Amino acid sequence: MVDSYKEPRLFEHSPNLVCICIDKIDLNITTGRIFTYYNSEPVIFNSVDQIFLILENFFDDIDFPQASTQTRGFAERKTANLPLISTKSGKIMSWEELTGHQGTLATFLLHVKYRQNSTWQGNLKWVEKNKTRSFQSDLEFMELVNTAIAEK
Amino acid sequence: MKNSGLIIHTLGEFSITDISGQHGWKQNRSNKVATLLQYLIQNRKQGATRSELLFALFGSSDLADPGNSLKSLIHRARILLIDAGLPDFEYIQFTQGKYFWNNEIPCEIDSEIFEDVISKIENPDLNSEEKSFLARQALRMYKGDYLPYTSTESWVSPLLVSYQGMYHKALRVYNKLMAEKGEYKTLLPYLEYALKIFPYDEEIHLLRISCLYELKQYKEALTAYEKTTSMLLEELNINPSKEMIALYHKMLNGISFQTETLPEIKEKIQEESNLNGAYYSSYLGFVDSYRFLVRMIERNGSSVFLLLGSLVNSKNLPFDAEDKIEKAAEDFFHAIKHALRRGDLFTRYSKTQFLMLLSGINQENCSIVENRIRESFNASKSIRGVYLQFKEISAVPEQNLIESESKSVW
Numbered sequence: 001m002v003d004s005y006k007e008p009r010l011f012e013h014s015p016n017l018v019c020i021c022i023d024k025i026d027l028n029i030t031t032g033r034i035f036t037y038y039n040s041e042p043v044i045f046n047s048v049d050q051i052f053l054i055l056e057n058f059f060d061d062i063d064f065p066q067a068s069t070q071t072r073g074f075a076e077r078k079t080a081n082l083p084l085i086s087t088k089s090g091k092i093m094s095w096e097e098l099t100g101h102q103g104t105l106a107t108f109l110l111h112v113k114y115r116q117n118s119t120w121q122g123n124l125k126w127v128e129k130n131k132t133r134s135f136q137s138d139l140e141f142m143e144l145v146n147t148a149i150a151e152k
Numbered sequence: 153m154k155n156s157g158l159i160i161h162t163l164g165e166f167s168i169t170d171i172s173g174q175h176g177w178k179q180n181r182s183n184k185v186a187t188l189l190q191y192l193i194q195n196r197k198q199g200a201t202r203s204e205l206l207f208a209l210f211g212s213s214d215l216a217d218p219g220n221s222l223k224s225l226i227h228r229a230r231i232l233l234i235d236a237g238l239p240d241f242e243y244i245q246f247t248q249g250k251y252f253w254n255n256e257i258p259c260e261i262d263s264e265i266f267e268d269v270i271s272k273i274e275n276p277d278l279n280s281e282e283k284s285f286l287a288r289q290a291l292r293m294y295k296g297d298y299l300p301y302t303s304t305e306s307w308v309s310p311l312l313v314s315y316q317g318m319y320h321k322a323l324r325v326y327n328k329l330m331a332e333k334g335e336y337k338t339l340l341p342y343l344e345y346a347l348k349i350f351p352y353d354e355e356i357h358l359l360r361i362s363c364l365y366e367l368k369q370y371k372e373a374l375t376a377y378e379k380t381t382s383m384l385l386e387e388l389n390i391n392p393s394k395e396m397i398a399l400y401h402k403m404l405n406g407i408s409f410q411t412e413t414l415p416e417i418k419e420k421i422q423e424e425s426n427l428n429g430a431y432y433s434s435y436l437g438f439v440d441s442y443r444f445l446v447r448m449i450e451r452n453g454s455s456v457f458l459l460l461g462s463l464v465n466s467k468n469l470p471f472d473a474e475d476k477i478e479k480a481a482e483d484f485f486h487a488i489k490h491a492l493r494r495g496d497l498f499t500r501y502s503k504t505q506f507l508m509l510l511s512g513i514n515q516e517n518c519s520i521v522e523n524r525i526r527e528s529f530n531a532s533k534s535i536r537g538v539y540l541q542f543k544e545i546s547a548v549p550e551q552n553l554i555e556s557e558s559k560s561v562w
Contacts, residue, residue, distance in 0.1 A: 066514070
């Protein structure tokens with residue numbers, strides 16, 4: 001019998017699949033690249049917080065997953081200097097291309113399933129370690145990234 | 153007194169007729185003379201003392217002259233029976249300090265025979281033929297509740313409940329025996345007759361729907377199911393029981409539709425016309441849609457909310473003006489139907505509550521929808537003093553959000 005079993009392609013059909021490449025940590029400043037199905041050129045981030053802000057805009061832009069509450073804050077969110085993921089050209093990357101990127105220090109595949117209770121719920125895969133963890137809030141997501149970086 | 157027996161009916165009616173069935177009297181309203189006769193017939197073996205009889209007739213209310221009232225009733229009872237064409241007997245006798253129904257008159261009392269038949273059914277030596285014969289006999293004898301016009305009397309209620317129990321027992325036995333033989337066609341009229349007596353009895357409805365299903369009358373079974381569940385909700389405010397839901401699923405699984413082409417099937421299942429307004433579904437249909445939609449959310453990422461709308465009074469308590477609830481619920485139904493989008497779903501959850509499923513919406517916009525329903529309701533409501541109250545919650549089940557116990561540890 002031919003072994004036709006293939007490893008399932010993680011989160012392949014989620015339009016909001018994100019590949020996060022961590023390239024450098026210098027004086028506690030984490031820099032890296034973000035890839036999605038919609039951009040072949042990376043979007044650069046300069047901190048873990050920025051990953052969250054960039055992606056929150058991205059999810060709003062593609063309306064996936066829909067947020068269950070409107071964003072509220074004491075001050076308006078500063079997005080002027082924030083790099084944007086352009087989704088204008090539609091899906092231009094294949095799953096293989098998207099998941100083929102690698103960070104110098106670490107690579108993560110992020111799938112945000114829901115945005116309930118004004119936060120995120122989803123799964124994060126640390127590609128190099130082949131481990132996947134779920135998180136119930138954006139804070140937990142950021143902690144997962146930070147813990148992984150600290151282990152390096 | 154030979155050839156002068158009486159036939160007394162107490163189940164479903166109270167009547168006394170002669171053996172020929174040509175002359176007799178039938179109670180058609182609540183009255184003390186009938187109560188007197190009923191009490192003495194019921195206690196015809198042991199009789200009743202004067203005070204016992206007075207209590208059964210007048211309770212603890214003070215009478216100016218109880219002795220005279222009783223004498224007058226006894227006299228009127230005799231006149232009533234004789235006027236009805238029954239033989240000129242002393243129907244009520246007084247011996248040894250007690251009043252008695254004249255036991256020298258041969259009487260055939262249906263409740264006594266009924267009780268006797270029921271007790272025979274339990275005999276373990278009977279075969280199924282004999283058992284089903286007796287059960288059938290009992291089911292035919294029971295024409296309705298014991299002494300219907302006197303049912304509120306404290307001495308009648310326990311007997312009434314007891315006879316009801318016996319009837320149910322006979323029905324269960326008969327249902328089981330007929331089901332074992334597959335004689336559903338014979339069984340069905342008995343179940344339908346039972347529902348005429350007990351229209352709100354869920355157990356009998358279940359038996360009838362099951363029977364229709366076994367007779368392969370699928371359409372009738374499903375219609376009966378729909379009617380029963382909405383009747384139970386509207387009249388008694390109860391949702392379908394576990395047994396009812398199980399039967400529904402059994403029916404859906406078991407119904408094998410005729411082979412049809414795909415376009416034919418599509419035509420059959422689609423909505424009959426392109427109606428405006430939100431989609432109304434039965435409670436069970438709503439539960440299925442909700443469960444399915446929750447799975448879809450994982451894939452399409454939409455934000456879905458469950459909204460519970462309740463009819464309340466000015467103090468924010470559930471609206472309980474029984475005679476107005478249905479009208480208010482109807483106004484609420486129309487308000488929801490018109491205020492929600494076509495792609496939204498709603499159902500009636502209880503007498504005063506509707507449950508809605510709104511997709512592609514966030515919590516803040518839920519209140520906009522709630523206001524829209526309120527405006528529509530206020531514009532068209534035909535009842536004063538009724539208001540709407542809403543509560544909303546995200547449709548994603550909590551357990552989907554909490555997938556594992558891992559906390560920021562790799």
